[in-house]
Amino acid sequence: MALKVVIGLEMHCELKTISKVFSKSKNEYNDLPNRVVGPVDMAFPGTLPLLNKEAVKNSIKMAMCLNCTIPEVLIFDRKNYFYPDLPKGYQITQNTSPIGVNGKIEVEVGDELIPITIHDIHLEEDTASLDHYFDYSLIDYNRAGVPLLEIVTDPCIYSPDTAVAFLEHLRNIYKYTGASDADTKKGQIRCDVNVSLMEEGSNVLGTKVEVKNVNSFSNVHAAILYEIDRQTKLIESGCQDEIIQETRRWDDETLSTVRMREKVESVDYKYYVDPNIPKIKIDKKWLDEIKKEIPMLPLERKKLYIEKYNLPAYDAGVIIKTKENSDYFEECLNLGIDPKEAANWITSQIMGYLNKYNLEINEFYLTPQRLFKIIEPLNKGEISSKQAKELFFKVLEDEDEPEVLIKKYGMKQLDNDDELNKIITTILNNNKTQVEGYKAGKTNMFDYFVGQVMKETKGKANPVKVKEILLKNLV
């Protein structure tokens, strides 16, 4: 019997705001524990939540990007459970009326566009972080109260590649909108993955297994593959009943999923509406303003680059990979650089350099303005393309302006007729045999002469002029 995997994802992402979601404490990453903590975050008696408008705004942006229905009224609920990382004994989240529901988005997987439906998006607070040692644990409240947006898909994903493509796409949208830095290295993204197997052609979902707290996309991929393998083996060996509804976790060391708890013993979270946060009507005008702040998203940009600027799909894909790259490209166009030329520079020289030195484009010394100052003299024939490439590296090496470096290194293209004539005459006089050969019909000797001129001029000679003069002298 053919089996098909059905995947549902819950992606938690910390939002970018100045302060925490329900307190005035700073929302910032800090290596030192308990540095960005206030009385509200630690639930001292009498403290009350203060809803952060910016966090709501960022959540609404994401709900808009995922084409969700946004409710008219904001409601927050309490999710009640005891755990040492939860100071209040409850987490403020959204259960009654999440900030986005019934969303839909298309994700590019290879050449295909695959639709993904979003069950809901809800805004909540992060918990403190725990460090467990042999016979004690430490609690760091820096993370307690950091705004966390949870995006929940329907069980509508049918391959691990699609799952990862979706997550990468979402991370990109977070970065494009500025709603989050979406940095997995800082633990800003955590995923819960629901995996079940069903018979091909059936419409009955199999028993769902949840793998919680997977902290990288490659682990999401690995966890799904592991579960497919584990569950398939159980089904094929007739042990179908051993697949139970349970919560597992991904173990980095054994590269496997490990049982945490069975769903039957799961806690009842006793959700109810938080009486400390009044129901707030979401202003239509505000929604319009937020909508205007959302920049063009990656897939739209890609389409534009291909259709309007005639970029190859591959180049367009590389450029939209991050908003910073894409913004760099668009800034180049604003300066008047030809789209194809800009794309060539970005996908070859710039990407190569950034990858080699593990840099981000927004910390790259060679800004679009400086790139323009390299391309401009090249197109005017003032420098050769070889010189342009050299200049590119000199700018990065010396961290100085291209026009300054052109002078400093004498990067003028040699196109003075008299000078070139002199050089060419000397070369031809010194290569009599080759000239004879050429005249006898060995036309490929022409490139040899060009090469000699370039060697003599250290690549500075204007190749067009060199060819012209050579042709005249070789008649």
Place this chain on the structure above:
Amino acid sequence: MLDDLRKKLSSGDDLIKESLAKAKNDKLDAFVTIIEDAKTENNAAILSGIPYVSKDNFSTKGILSTASSASLKDYIPFFDATVIQKLKDAGAVNIGKTVMDELGMGGSGTTGHTGAVKNPWDNERITGGSSSGSCAAVASGIVPFALGSDTGDSIRKPASYCGVVGYKPTYGMISRYGLFPFASSLDHVGVITTSVKDAAEVAGVIKGKDENDMTSWDSSNINLTSNLTGKVQNKKLFYIKEICENNYQDILEETNSTLKLFSDNLDKIRALGITVEEISIDKDLLDAIYPAYFTIASAEATSNMANLTGLIFGPRGKGKTAEEMMFDHRTNGFSPLIKRRFIIGSYVLRAENIEKYLFNSARVRKMITSKISDLFKNYDGMVLPASLSPAPRLNEKLPDYLKTEQYLAIANFGGFPSITIPSGFVNNMPVGINITSDIKDDENLLNIAYSIEETLSFKNQTIKGGK
């Protein structure tokens, strides 16, 4: 009384020292903490040099704040509640933290971790609660005013039992930031005084929108003291027939007397030119107030007090794991009564029960609130006995109707402003009358109460308590 005290102040009296001396002499067990080094810091503000006490569920910077619970027996906060800060700014001096029913849950004044508070009028009787020590301290003349909190009737009923004024303004007029929560949707900060004017003045000082409390609102257009004109001609009040008629099962003689006194007082009120009419409300709906209140309050309390784990503050529990430590703290930190409420609260919040219990209770709350709100379209307020008897005796076996007496919670359900003022005596024990008005109609409410206070003449009443 505040005006008289200001005269004493200007003739050089140190009211703080006087109050501290009285507090140290207190025989009612009204105090968790007496702030012995309390002194006037700000000489130029409206309440400068005036002593007061606060219920022990207000966060006071550097001063023990226990909410009369063993779970917080050593908790010293590092920040002031907004109201404490406002009183400080206004020059008032906190001289003590008063005993309450543990965490606000209870109406007897007997469940605090330091023991029962005695009624100053008769030490064999309770004060009621949960603002027990605050009412006892004002009634026995230790301080002119006290801070209290009111979730079901926790200011207004003990005020009745102790013969003082207890006022809770409209929900959200006073910030709850720094008030240890019991049931957030029902909790109100309020004041206990010996006169309506003092209540208006102190509430006027502590009210206002607070950026730390999202449920607070801007009341700068409401001036609580300026409308105390005594002009009440053509005002209209109603009372609820089913509450005020004497057909309770196993009715006590003291209830009969209390209702008779109420009826007599209505005539005095009518004599002021106020119309008082009888309104009938479905008995079933009125009977549903107690269970609905109990359900909502317990559910919210369970969640609100889930922060009491001993991990961050309060005594650390014993155990090898965090879970064991929390378990130990919560096993030893609360009295059985509190645990019972938590269990009920947890039970009604369970997914399979929430519709039947909590949501139905919310429906009852809404039905009562809209019924009373509708009546407020035609009436300036609702007048009721503030309690159906004077303070019960300690360990007195009460008939069911007194055990479940909770109708003052109507004002908590709707967030209505509500005030109790002393209205006479039954068996030499004080009882009060309660008036409740529509939300944000506090000015009107206080003016009516002010006029009734004049005609009933129990203003500035105190008793030197303690045998």
